Amino acid sequence: MIALPKSLSVSVDGEIAILKLDRAAKRNALDDATVDGIGAFFAAPPEGVKAIVLHGAGEHFCAGLDLGELQARSTAAGIAHSRQWHRAFEQIEFGTVPAVAALHGAVVGGGLELAAACHIRVAEPSAFYALPEGGRGIFVGGGGSVRIPRLMGAARMADMMLTGRVYSAEEGQAAGLSQYLVGAGEGLARAIAIAKQIATNAPMTNFAVIQALPRIVEAGRESGLLAESLMAAIAQGEPEAKQRMTAFLDKRAAKVGKK
Ligand code: 1HE
Numbered sequence: 442m443i444a445l446p447k448s449l450s451v452s453v454d455g456e457i458a459i460l461k462l463d464r465a466a467k468r469n470a471l472d473d474a475t476v477d478g479i480g481a482f483f484a485a486p487p488e489g490v491k492a493i494v495l496h497g498a499g500e501h502f503c504a505g506l507d508l509g510e511l512q513a514r515s516t517a518a519g520i521a522h523s524r525q526w527h528r529a530f531e532q533i534e535f536g537t538v539p540a541v542a543a544l545h546g547a548v549v550g551g552g553l554e555l556a557a558a559c560h561i562r563v564a565e566p567s568a569f570y571a572l573p574e575g576g577r578g579i580f581v582g583g584g585g586s587v588r589i590p591r592l593m594g595a596a597r598m599a600d601m602m603l604t605g606r607v608y609s610a611e612e613g614q615a616a617g618l619s620q621y622l623v624g625a626g627e628g629l630a631r632a633i634a635i636a637k638q639i640a641t642n643a644p645m646t647n648f649a650v651i652q653a654l655p656r657i658v659e660a661g662r663e664s665g666l667l668a669e670s671l672m673a674a675i676a677q678g679e680p681e682a683k684q685r686m687t688a689f690l691d692k693r694a695a696k697v698g699k700k
Contacts (some may be wrong), residue, residue, distance in 0.1 A: 465499025480529030491640035505550025514664035517660035523582035575602035
């Protein structure tokens with residue numbers, strides 16, 4: 442496994458890897474080493490891992506950019522810093538396996554940008570969302586302006602940045618920031634269960650969902666429909682797809698909504 446900075450720790454549970462932001466004393470604030478470590482981990486997950494869970498140590502998921510590292514940067518250096526975050530978070534969104542974030546406490550600034558790069562977000566009631574960049578005189582730089590409006594809409598994101606509005610876990614769920622809202626203390630276990638479920642899918646299905654689906658959403662209608670048909674035919678042609686469909690016809694596979 443690749444070497445990670447002290448602020449990250451990993452455990453592997455069968456086909457699932459669990460990556461922990463492990464800097465609770467600083468509320469898991471993201472310094473450069475942590476951002477690079479996240480990117481490197483998602484770019485090359487441990488052998489055999491089919492889904493990754495991301496969570497935070499302590500009382501909060503992530504307090505965003507490490508403000509201690511926010512020096513006066515030249516414009517060019519500021520662009521390079523933001524692009525470093527972009528590269529790292531692209532490894533999550535367009536990496537090799539689906540990512541599930543377990544959210545609790547602060548999910549703010551770059552922490553929300555990080556969560557938004559994951560494919561599934563599971564929130565505990567303590568989770569709260571904010572974009573304090575607005576009040577700190579800066580702008581999102583970790584891909585937030587591209588990813589967050591796709592979850593909640595540009596109008597809600599603009600409101601968060603312009604007014605400092607904080608969304609509660611319930612509000613975040615209603616607005617689309619999380620797909621699951623679970624009980625207190627249940628987030629990590631639920632995220633792991635979801636990741637294990639994802640790991641049982643045919644690899645081509647997971648590939649299609651994380652690589653093809655977001656590109657199709659952004660493509661024009663005709664290109665999107667063509668890409669969909671190609672992806673559908675490729676997935677359908679896989680031996681695993683044939684086995685799974687035969688298993689259903691032979692009454693060996695679960696019905697939808699039933700065990
Ligand atoms: C930090 C950071 C940080 C905490 N960088 N050190 N993000 C923010 O503007 C959020 C700033 N943080 C907070 O509002 C609060 O810390 C929390 C709501 C997240 C948590 O509150 P709390 O009461 O649990 O913790 P605390 O007492 O505020 O912080 C504990 C320690 O963590 C303290 O350090 P200490 O040495 O005094 O113990 C804090 O200074 C430290 N800490 N958050 C550095 N963010 C690619 S662009 C992205 C742009 C952004 O992300 S901007 C948003 C930055």
